[in-house]
Amino acid sequence: MHELAVTQSVLAVALEAAAKAGARRITAINLVIGEIGGFIDDSVQFYFDILSRGTPAEGAILRFDRRPATATCRDCGSSYPVTLPLPATCTVCGGAHLVIAGGREMRIDSIEVDDENTG
Amino acid sequence: MRIPVERQILSANDQVAAENREAFARAGVFVLNLMASPGAGKTSVILSTAAALPTGCRPGVIEGDLASRIDADAVAARGIPVVQINTGGTCHLDAPMVKGALAELPLRELDLLFIENVGNLVCTAEFDLGADLGVVVASTPEGHDKPYKYPGMFAKADAVLLNKADLMSVFQFDLAYFRRGLEMVNPNAPLFAVSCWTGLGIEAWVAWLMGRLKS
Numbered sequence: 205m206h207e208l209a210v211t212q213s214v215l216a217v218a219l220e221a222a223a224k225a226g227a228r229r230i231t232a233i234n235l236v237i238g239e240i241g242g243f244i245d246d247s248v249q250f251y252f253d254i255l256s257r258g259t260p261a262e263g264a265i266l267r268f269d270r271r272p273a274t275a276t277c278r279d280c281g282s283s284y285p286v287t288l289p290l291p292a293t294c295t296v297c298g299g300a301h302l303v304i305a306g307g308r309e310m311r312i313d314s315i316e317v318d319d320e321n322t323g
Numbered sequence: 324m325r326i327p328v329e330r331q332i333l334s335a336n337d338q339v340a341a342e343n344r345e346a347f348a349r350a351g352v353f354v355l356n357l358m359a360s361p362g363a364g365k366t367s368v369i370l371s372t373a374a375a376l377p378t379g380c381r382p383g384v385i386e387g388d389l390a391s392r393i394d395a396d397a398v399a400a401r402g403i404p405v406v407q408i409n410t411g412g413t414c415h416l417d418a419p420m421v422k423g424a425l426a427e428l429p430l431r432e433l434d435l436l437f438i439e440n441v442g443n444l445v446c447t448a449e450f451d452l453g454a455d456l457g458v459v460v461a462s463t464p465e466g467h468d469k470p471y472k473y474p475g476m477f478a479k480a481d482a483v484l485l486n487k488a489d490l491m492s493v494f495q496f497d498l499a500y501f502r503r504g505l506e507m508v509n510p511n512a513p514l515f516a517v518s519c520w521t522g523l524g525i526e527a528w529v530a531w532l533m534g535r536l537k538s
Contacts (some may be wrong), residue, residue, distance in 0.1 A: 206415055206446030213332050221328045235332070240475045241449065273474070290471045292504065304474060304508045310449065312328045 207243055208225045210310075211251040217260055218315050227317035230261040234314045236269045240307035264315075273307025336450055339418035343425070345452025350430035352383075353536045354438060356454035358403035358471075358476060361442030363462040363485040366394045367519035369437045376435065380536075383433040387416040394439065394471055403430055418453055428470045434459050435536065444473040456481040456535060463487045463496040470504030478508040481533070488516035489523055497504045 206301065218233050245268045256262045272285035279299030281300050286304065331337060347354050357365045366386075375384040384405040386394045394423070395407035406427040408420050421438060438454060440447045448457075457478040461469055464487060470477040477483065483505055491498065502514060515529060517524035 206449055209413065209415070209417065209446075209450070210332055215333060216335060217328065217330050218334065221326055225326045228328065240478070242475075288472065288474070289468070290474050290504070290507065292471060292500065300503060301506050303510070304478075308475060308478065310332045312330050312332055313449075314325050314327045314329075316325050318324075 207247040210243060211248050211255055214248070214266070214312060215252065215255050215259070215261060217262070217312050219259060221312075221315055222317055224261055225317065227315075228260055229318040230264045230315050231314065231318055232265045232267055233261070234267045234316070236309045236311050236313050237269055238307035238309040239272045241310055242271050246296060253295065256322040267289055269313065271307060273304050273311050275304050277304045333449060333451075338420045339422055340453040342538070343418055343422055344455075346422075346425060346430070347436070347453060347455070350433070352430055352433045352436050354436045354441060354452075354454040354456075355367070355489035355532075356438045356445040356447075356452050357458035357460060358440045358455045359442060359462075360444050360465055360479075361414050362439075363442070363460045363465065364519055365439045365442070365460050366397055366519070368484060368486060369439060369527050370401060370461050370521070371439070371517075371519040372529055372532070375525050377533065380434045380510060380513045383428050383430075383436045385416075385421060385428070385436065385438045386438055387411075387420070389441060393456045400443065404433065410434065410441055414441055414450060415450050416440050416505075417450045426491065435532075442471065444476045448476040448479045458482050458484065458487055459500070463490050463494045465496070467497045467501040468504070469506060470501065474504075474508040477505055477512075480509060480512045482528075483509075483512050483514045484528060485514060485516045486519060489518040489521045 222230050249266050275286040276283045277294040278301040280297035282296040325347045361366045384398045386407045392407050395405045398405040402523050408424050457479050515528040
């Protein structure tokens, strides 16, 4: 449900970056999103298509670079990517002492703009 | 052509959250952001905590709900300064909403401000409000698997309250399993099993909170 607010922020940041660069049209936005953030790519693109109408970002494609969380087992030392719901025990040794880190990224890496219209 | 941006998506919210944090520091008020599912007992935790505060510690409350003044009225009935934010459908509070509400509170006359976020275990974790502590309220009827399903929320918590702890056996709540899930994503957050109904655990929670407030 927070996809709407997140999408509004994505659009605002992208438009600002494009204006600063003197670009007239944004063709793509590259996002880095952690798996634990609990947000849905299709939903963000859906909101984006509506919110961006009439702006230089209209028609832009959102690309999601999904970053998994990493589980590290304190019993056997294994380390591997995990998604939701998180495992309660180590998938390698069955131990009950996992530590989960990462997977919380939520940033705009870059935008791609139309070369011909770049001032 | 590719233009690097390298910015947090919610950087605009984070900026206003930083302004809120400064305003709280200037007014000398310590601020809690309470996050939970609907019905976990956020309002009950606020009322139980407020009732157990040492003399001289003056509470205030910002209530966030999609609609209604039900929670604000319950708080006001106890003589606690309160302002209600109705988000009108938005599933979380954000820093600008809190900033807008501050003018309606006598901040300088408060020592402890509770911000009760909208009931939601997903969205509220992402929006910094400028609070000193994020407190997650879980409850036994919700089940012991919540840290595994909503790790983002539990990872952000500075403290976790497990409310309705008096009903643990009724709901066959596995406290060890819950604790393990919490420690997996957040080894540092203390867990307080409480019951706002019986008063169980409230004293320990308030003692910890007062320690944080003074430090």
